[in-house]
Amino acid sequence: MDFKDLCLARQSCRQYSGEPVPQEKLDYIRECVRLAPSAVNKQPWRFLLIDKKEQLEKIYDCYNRDWIRTAPIVVICLKNEAEAWKRGCDGHNHADIDIAIATEHLCLAATEQGLGNCWVCNFDVDRLVSTGLIPEGFTPAVLVPLGMPADEPRPKTRKPMNEVWG
């Protein structure tokens, strides 16, 4: 798959089959995430791969959509704002940019490995923190369900080129 085909193949997967996910695929994805760039190479992140039933239930409770319950794995993508680079001229904290890059590495690597995935930000952050799953100093930024996909490829709806590129 060339990079454009990968971009076309990645889509938000909201239905997963119960098939187990091979460990080699997870190891590959973990390494692709580890290689992501970050401002001043601060790597202000941590990723928690959750696959135990009891912990998954806690995460499902933080995102009120039934489809996420079909995912056998959820990755909690955490940012560390204290560790992240702050721009000198205005103090802008780059943790959100850094975590977004690494999270998209996760999603593209998962797609390349044939795994469904989806960015999820519309979860209850406070409730997730209160589960006790989140280490000190980190803030949950994105949830990424992972698993063998049970949905069909869809065409992309995107702005036309002339509205995207000036």
Ligand SMILES: Cc1cc2nc3c(=O)[nH]c(=O)nc-3n(C[C@H](O)[C@H](O)[C@H](O)COP(=O)(O)O)c2cc1C
């Ligand atoms: C930052 C971000 C947050 C998102 N949050 C959610 C979410 O909470 N729930 C959801 O179902 N999809 C979420 N999505 C998925 C988008 O709806 C989806 O990427 C977009 O509609 C384009 O569709 P595609 O991913 O299938 O190409 C999110 C995507 C991004 C990039």
